[in-house]
Amino acid sequence: MNFKTIHDIHHCFDHALQPVETISSGDTRCFDIQDASGGLIQKESQADILTRLPHDALNPVCGPLFIEDADPGDVIEIELEDFEPGAWGWTGLIPGFGLLADDFTQPWLKISEYDSESVYFRDDIVIPFRPFAGTIGLAPAEPGQHSIVPPRLCGGNLDIRDLVKGSKLYLPVQVRGGLLSIGDTHACQGDGEVCGTAVETGMKATATIRLHKGDRILAPMFDMPPVERDQSLNEGFIVTTGVGADLMQGARDAVRFMMDRLVKKAGMEEEMAYALCSVAGQLRISEIVDQPNWVVSCYMPKAIFKSTSLKAI
Incomplete structure (x- = not known):
C-alpha cells in the first residue's frame, strides 16, 4: 500500500516547531529521509568535505508530526514497517568526533555500495544489509532549540542498531502532540557506532504511530522481533x-x-x-x-x- 510521504525536514528538536501534519493513533506514514550529511556528501566526494560540513545542518530529520490527543505522561509507539534502500552510503572519520577522536585528527571517507542483502565495504569484506533509522525522537519539554546529535529521554539520535523492520519503539511524551521526527538511516552499523558514523545513507522508512494514554515510561524502550537467519x-x-x-x-x-x-x-x-x-x-x-x-x-x-x-x- 502507498502511504502519505513526509518530505519536510528540520535540524533541531524544539517543541515550538510548527508540525507538518496532525495524525491520529494508528496512522502510517512514509518518511523520505536524507543521509546524515543532508545530501552534501556525494558518491564522488573526497575526505576533505568532512571538514566543511555545517554542524547545524547535520542529521536532518523528517517531521515533526503532531499526534492527536497525545499529552505529557502518554507514550508514543513507533512500529517500523519497512525500509526502502538506496544504493550507496558513506562512512567517515570526522575530526573531533568519535570514541577515538584523539587518535584520528585527519578526515577519512569511505563510500560503500549496497543492495537489499549486503553492504560491500571492501572487496573482501561484505556486511549484511541491516537498515534502521538512527534518529527517532519526540520534542523535549525544555524550551529552545536542541541539537539532534545527542540522544535524550524522549528519544532522538539513539543509534540503536536493532530498531530494524518489525521493531516497535516506545517513547515518553513530554509535550502536547509529542512532535515525532525520524531520520539518520543506516545501511548497517555495529553496536556503539564507535567512529561516529555507520554506513550513512538516505532511504525511505515507513512507520505506524500509535498512542498509549497514561502508560508512563521514563526513557525509550523497544520490542524487537525474532531475528531472522543471520x-x-x-x-x-x-x-x-x-x-x-x-x-x-x-x-x-x-x-x-x-x-x-x-x-x-x-x-x-x-x-x-x-x-x-x-x-x-x-x-x-x-x-x-x-x-x-x-x-x-x-x-x-x-x-x-x-x-x-x-x-x-
Missing part, C-alpha cells in the same frame, strides 16, 4: 576486551585492541580498521559487578570476511 553469526566471532575501572576507557581499549589485530594480522590501514569496528563490530559490557574492574568486549563477526586469512586475526 549469516553474520554462522562462523562465530573474534573478540577483544578492555579491562579496568572505567567503562568508557574499557570501550576504547577493546576497540583499540581489535584495531591492532586488524592492522597487524590483516594488513588493514588504521582508518579502515576503526571504521570497520564502527559499522560491523559489537561493543558489549561483559561484566560490571566484580569491582573494582569491569570488562567491555568488542565482537567482530568472522562471516563478514571473505578471505581465510582475515578470519584468523
